[in-house]
Amino acid sequence: MVDFHGWDMPINYGSQIEEHHAVRQGCGIFDVSHMTILDFEGSESELFIRKLIANDVRKLQENYSGLYSAMLNDKGFVIDDLIAYRMDKGFRLVVNCATRGEDLKWISARAKEYEVNMLERDDLSMVAIQGPQSPNVLKNFPAPIDFLKEKKRQQGIFQDDVFAAKTGYTGELGFEVILPDEKAIDLWNIAISEGAKPIGLAARDTLRLEAGMNLYGFEMDETISPFECNMGWTVCWQDEQRDFFGKESLIKQKESNDLKELVGIITDEKVILRQGQKIHLEKENHARGVVTSGTYSPSLKMPIALARLPKSDSTSCFAEIRGKRVKAIIGSPKFIKEGKVIFKEKV
Amino acid sequence: MSSDSEVRYLSSHEWGRIDEEGILTVGISDHAQDLLGDIVFVELPEVGDMLEAEGESAIVESVKAASDVYSPLTGEVIEINEKLLEEPEIINNSPLEDGWFFKIKIDDDLQFTDLLTEEEYNDTCED
Structure with a gap:
């Protein structure tokens, strides 16, 4: 067990690699109540929510459906990433545990000007x-979560105090369920x-990294543009x-030429790519990129990583290890x- | 390999087991493999390398972290466990037997008794 921002959380229950395969091949269950x-x-x-986040919840037609979004500061950098759901009487945001304090401060200060009440659901x-x-593995659970498999990603249900959506942090078919403590047990x-296997934080990280999903504090933070962490697609410009x-800062960022990009890198050398390692582009001597998250896949x-690099024609690079x-x-x-495998080498 | 001969430790989690000919077999402790978690790569010394007591001798890399492995005593590498290069998980499964790293011919086997006993080593792990 490890202290994760005040929560006692398991890094792994046994072998983290076996836990990883359990999710890819069968089913894993994660206690993510720290969210x-x-x-x-x-x-x-x-x-208020349309002003607060960069994606547009007007796109959510059905109740209990959700979308992935960034919440940006005035400079157009990422305060947090989140999922926003449309609920019966308003909206539900699921934000990160590590950023909870900053998020609450930012949101409450801005909510004052609106007819809106924010309630933190630490009872769930x-x-x-x-x-x-x-x-x-959910067939015998009273709420019909398993029926969501027929629905599109990010669709949800809400029944008998059980809220569930077809979403996740692994790249596999799956659900995230928000419910009262006793029902969670x-x-x-x-x-x-x-037959579900319990999965710890360590395998959660290798799964999300293989799926190319961001982790706050690694791929993005309050100094990083959504365009530099593969979140440009989540910014909604329709309306x-x-x-x-x-918004204003994002428009300026778009016009600048020095935005970096988040790419995937792999190597067949026997080393592990890890956060913070410098990346040199081919034919260049000074480091201009960095590994944001790396692991053994x-x-x-083999070793894989997400890395932030200057835009270039290079199809390979050098990690300093x-x-x-x-x-x-x-x-x-x-x-x-x-x-x-969906990794595509740059050509 | 005889497993009933005495095993001694460094506080940095390496073990060494000596035989009658002064050959020291070296590996990492069960506690160390548990701390590291799933080990995925190993870098071993080469046969003929001279290793120094408490000097860098190998690298283990787990999904979690990279870690240097130190040689308990000074000596020349006479054999390495090449199996580990293909199947590093052997270290997790059998740290004290099949998961040995290398063998060295030590100069002075009297130094062996200066290393930590199992009891002394276990005490350092509890701190």
């Missing part, structure tokens, strides 16, 4: 069930008895009339989806 859940109600809740637990077998026990925090059985330069191939910032 911060914020409910917004009030006549101006939609107006959150459990993720991930992997191709996820629907099967029932859900956990039912899933385990049906030109809509203002959101950071249990699925590919313990004084040595290790050649790595540049490609897409995604490696595995639903158990299959």
